[in-house]
Every structure is written in structure tokens, then in C-alpha cells.
Amino acid sequence: MDWLEDELRRALAREDPPDGFAERVMARSARGPSGARRWLAAAAMVVVAAGAAGAWRQHQGYEAKREMMLALRLASTPINRIQSEVRGITQ
Amino acid sequence: MKRLLIFACLALAAMAAPQQFQLNLDSVAAKASEHVDVSLNASTLQFAAKFLDANDPDEAKVKKLLVGIEGIYVRHFNFKSAGAWSQADLEPVRAQLHGPEWSKIVGTGSEDGEKAEVWLRTSGNKSVGVAIVATQPKEITVVNIAGNIDLETLSELGGHFGVPKVKPADKPKKEE
Numbered sequence: 001m002d003w004l005e006d007e008l009r010r011a012l013a014r015e016d017p018p019d020g021f022a023e024r025v026m027a028r029s030a031r032g033p034s035g036a037r038r039w040l041a042a043a044a045m046v047v048v049a050a051g052a053a054g055a056w057r058q059h060q061g062y063e064a065k066r067e068m069m070l071a072l073r074l075a076s077t078p079i080n081r082i083q084s085e086v087r088g089i090t091q
Numbered sequence: 092m093k094r095l096l097i098f099a100c101l102a103l104a105a106m107a108a109p110q111q112f113q114l115n116l117d118s119v120a121a122k123a124s125e126h127v128d129v130s131l132n133a134s135t136l137q138f139a140a141k142f143l144d145a146n147d148p149d150e151a152k153v154k155k156l157l158v159g160i161e162g163i164y165v166r167h168f169n170f171k172s173a174g175a176w177s178q179a180d181l182e183p184v185r186a187q188l189h190g191p192e193w194s195k196i197v198g199t200g201s202e203d204g205e206k207a208e209v210w211l212r213t214s215g216n217k218s219v220g221v222a223i224v225a226t227q228p229k230e231i232t233v234v235n236i237a238g239n240i241d242l243e244t245l246s247e248l249g250g251h252f253g254v255p256k257v258k259p260a261d262k263p264k265k266e267e
Binding site for chain 2: 058060061062064065067068069070071072073074075076077078079080081082083085086
């Protein structure tokens, strides 16, 4: 089993990063996301905003429709009653 | 420039299409247990009409009815008990309907205390609005529909959308 222990020791041995690795990582993180990623994020935001605006508009539309139906219901009830009374008299 | 200004003022006035009489019923609202206040101008009605389903026969009928309507204004009040309001409370509204542009086309009353009046507003030979004043012992409804409305079609909405269809035999029984 010595060969296995040797292999494991070699594989798990501490290894120093190449020269300048830390500097490169710090420089990359300071630059922020790449241009493509920035555009992608902006596009995603536009899609989300458009979706939210569409949903809000639809909500307003259904609310306006509900109010309109309520108004027509209240208006039609007396008209319907008058019509039935007039028909009742003429019959 | 002057003409343009006059045209702009007329266009704005037409767009606004206000209600045709003041629904000044604050005194009634103060006595009511519940009230409904709906004011829909032409642009709101057009917007709402876009959400009507043309494949639904009832909603298609409403869509047809809305053609020519410039505004719907409704005040509806419910009262806990009969006698909570008096006909004098409606005088501010009725006084406006006695103007020359309005003519009463029908008025009904029953022994149950139900009354309903329909007034038509005309301009030239054209009907440009309707006013409805309907009262019951515990209920008041005042409606102004601005524009040209087909009352027959409006009446046909009875039995749809939760509107009870009233038949002569269905007249509500007198309250004990």
C-alpha cells in the first residue's frame, strides 16, 4: 500500500500558486463584470421591468372593466325594472 | 394663432366630456350605510373595453353598447332602514334635470315605494345623454350616461353579469 500513500501524498501536497496569481485575481475583481455581462444584466432588467409594467397595465385594465361592469349593472337594473313595469301595464 | 387656441380649447373640452349634471349627493352619502361611486370617462371606458372578451356573447354585447358612450357616472347608496332619506335629498339633482336640455321620457312608481325616472338629454335632434334616478325605500341609484346609449341593449343586460332579470311577475314583495 506504500504506492497508494505516496500517490495520495503527492496529490494532496501543498503547492504554491504561480507568481502574480493574487495580483491577477485582485485586478480582475477590481475591473468588475465584463461588457457582455453588463449588457446581459441590463437586458434582463429591461425584460423584468417590461413584464412588470405589462402586468400592472393588465391589472388596471381588469380593474377598469370591473368598475365598468358594476356601473352598467347599476344602470341597467332600473331600466330593466321600468321596462318590465311598462310591459306589465301594456299586456 | 387665435383659431388654434380656440380649437385646442374645444378639443380639450371634448376630450374631458364631463358628466352632464352634478351628482351632488353628499347629504345622502352622510346618511347611507354603504355607497358606490363610479366615474368612468371616455378614455377609461375605451381602455376597459379592450379587456372585454369578444368571443363571449354577453361581453360582445357590452362592447357594442359602449360605442358612442363618452362617460358613465354612478352614485349608488344603501340604507340600513327605510326612511333614512327623503325625496328632498334628491332635489339638487332633480333641479338640474328640469333644465331645457333634459326631458323626462319615463317615470314609474309602485306601492312598494319604488320610483324610477329616466331623463334624456338632447342636442338638436340627437340624444347625447341619459339620466336615471331610481329609488327604493333602502336604496338610491343616480346614473348619468354621457353620449348616445341604446337603452334597449342596456336593459338586455338584465339577467347577465349578476344583473337580476326583472319580469312583471317578479316584482319585489311589499316590505312588512
